[in-house]
Amino acid sequence: MMNGAQYVESLKKLKPTIFYRGKRLDDPYGHRALAPHVRTAAATYDLAVGGQHDEIMTATSNLDGAKISRFTHLFWSVDDLIRKIAMLRLIGRETGTCFQRCVGLDAINALWSVTYDVDKAKGTEYHPRFRKFLARLQREDLMSAGAMTDPKGDRSLAPWQQADPDLYVHIVDRRPDGIVIRGAKTHITGAANSHEIFVMPTLGLPPEGADYAVACAVPIDAPGLTLVFGRQSNDERKEEDGTIDCGTEWGVVGGESTLIFEDVFVPTERVFMDGEGEFAGALVDRFSAWHRANYGGCKGGNADVLLGATALLAEIHGTIKNSIVRDKLTEIVHLVETNFAGAIGSSALGKRLPAGNWLVDPLLANTVKQNVTRFVYQVGRLTHDIAGGLLSTLPSDADFQSSEVGGLLEKYFAGKQGFSTEDKRKLCRYIEGMTSVSTLVEALHGAGSPQAQRIVMLRQADLPEKTRQAKKVIGLGKGK
Numbered sequence: 136m137m138n139g140a141q142y143v144e145s146l147k148k149l150k151p152t153i154f155y156r157g158k159r160l161d162d163p164y165g166h167r168a169l170a171p172h173v174r175t176a177a178a179t180y181d182l183a184v185g186g187q188h189d190e191i192m193t194a195t196s197n198l199d200g201a202k203i204s205r206f207t208h209l210f211w212s213v214d215d216l217i218r219k220i221a222m223l224r225l226i227g228r229e230t231g232t233c234f235q236r237c238v239g240l241d242a243i244n245a246l247w248s249v250t251y252d253v254d255k256a257k258g259t260e261y262h263p264r265f266r267k268f269l270a271r272l273q274r275e276d277l278m279s280a281g282a283m284t285d286p287k288g289d290r291s292l293a294p295w296q297q298a299d300p301d302l303y304v305h306i307v308d309r310r311p312d313g314i315v316i317r318g319a320k321t322h323i324t325g326a327a328n329s330h331e332i333f334v335m336p337t338l339g340l341p342p343e344g345a346d347y348a349v350a351c352a353v354p355i356d357a358p359g360l361t362l363v364f365g366r367q368s369n370d371e372r373k374e375e376d377g378t379i380d381c382g383t384e385w386g387v388v389g390g391e392s393t394l395i396f397e398d399v400f401v402p403t404e405r406v407f408m409d410g411e412g413e414f415a416g417a418l419v420d421r422f423s424a425w426h427r428a429n430y431g432g433c434k435g436g437n438a439d440v441l442l443g444a445t446a447l448l449a450e451i452h453g454t455i456k457n458s459i460v461r462d463k464l465t466e467i468v469h470l471v472e473t474n475f476a477g478a479i480g481s482s483a484l485g486k487r488l489p490a491g492n493w494l495v496d497p498l499l500a501n502t503v504k505q506n507v508t509r510f511v512y513q514v515g516r517l518t519h520d521i522a523g524g525l526l527s528t529l530p531s532d533a534d535f536q537s538s539e540v541g542g543l544l545e546k547y548f549a550g551k552q553g554f555s556t557e558d559k560r561k562l563c564r565y566i567e568g569m570t571s572v573s574t575l576v577e578a579l580h581g582a583g584s585p586q587a588q589r590i591v592m593l594r595q596a597d598l599p600e601k602t603r604q605a606k607k608v609i610g611l612g613k614g615k
């Protein structure tokens with residue numbers, strides 16, 4: 136396994152094409168826009184080495200028995216599913232933000248199970264091919280991103296009906312030694328600092344959409360692949376690193392990119408689905424179920440830091456003993472632990488798939504994510520309520536450093552004795568960053584928008600069975 140420094144060094148050997156604010160980045164991993172996200176992903180490596188968190192951060196490969204990072208592991212039992220949630224909470228607490236690497240982990244598990252199913256049904260050879268690829272990923276401890284969401288153009292039209300057929304990634308050429316893909320994927324978490332990108336279809340596809348049913352692995356620096364790193368609220372604060380206004384060294388949310396594939400050649404050994412659209416829906420559903428359950432872990436860890444920061448700020452304000460403030464803090468605990476319980480519950484009720492890995496309970500997993508679309512906003516509101524208007528009006532670090540007004544600001548922004556104004560400002564900037572627009576929108580739409588969960592929830596709830604039960608319990612249909 137690599138440590139964080141080795142991971143960063145391994146990235147520097149790559150030559151990806153990454154644009155940010157109109158310019159191609161010569162040194163993307165050292166650039167202030169990406170560096171906080173690289174640091175956060177590096178934490179997933181550092182926490183896995185050194186032995187302190189072995190039980191949670193590492194696993195034994197079911198492929199060759201080697202000790203590996205849990206981020207490259209197949210979920211081989213209920214215990215693995217539960218330990219994954221524990222891992223996400225741990226890293227969420229250590230970094231206070233999205234650490235990006237779980238998307239690739241869930242993609243690995245989705246591809247492992249679906250390639251098995253496709254081979255069984257159609258006599259293809261995707262599964263042994265994927266197994267070989269995964270063995271390398273585990274051996275080299277690579278970071279992979281999962282690229283599922285296409286730009287989608289006119290959403291009332293199917294992929295092949297779009298005015299521009301490239302609005303969904305599709306196969307434009309099939310050669311004896313591989314395929315050529317074109318299109319784009321967007322909102323892709325951690326892609327810019329991953330070694331490999333798993334391209335996956337975004338929806339189930341009928342036979343006429345076969346060219347859009349493509350799953351494959353593309354190296355981050357593949358010829359023809361261009362990344363455009365997205366903006367986030369307050370992202371210019373990253374330019375102020377070394378100042379308090381920067382907020383956090385870990386970055387806010389996951390560092391998302393748009394990926395543009397301009398006739399990218401993918402060799403056969405990296406192709407895991409080529410036209411089997413009837414299996415694309417299962418791939419999306421399984422990937423989504425695993426990823427939606429995650430949010431009860433990672434967001435719980437993030438909220439642990441937010442809760443601590445908010446309580447500290449209340450102490451500086453001198454309000455921590457106020458029963459109303461304590462009740463609001465209790466409400467944060469209630470929201471976070473409710474959702475953590477859902478994530479653990481969806482793991483505990485997991486079921487074994489034919490390929491051998493275990494899938495979380497989809498109803499509970501989707502309910503976890505549905506809760507996140509509300510709870511993260513509610514937690515943010517409570518932190519704003521306790522922190523006060525200072526969150527949005529606090530003068531800049533430069534003003535506090537000014538020889539003319541700095542002393543006055545120090546005097547008038549002082550809190551309870553024994554606490555520095557600097558710490559007070561740091562807490563405000565952290566809470567501001569972790570509850571601002573990018574964070575909230577990520578909670579709403581990451582791993583699928585709220586309605587996507589509700590569709591699965593209603594399907595999984597099995598209304599016909601419940602109406603039968605109601606009839607039985609209430610004794611309907613016995614009268615004349």
Ligand code: SF4
Binds near residue numbers: 434
């Ligand atoms: Fe992982 Fe959570 Fe970030 Fe998704 S949002 S990649 S589950 S840390």
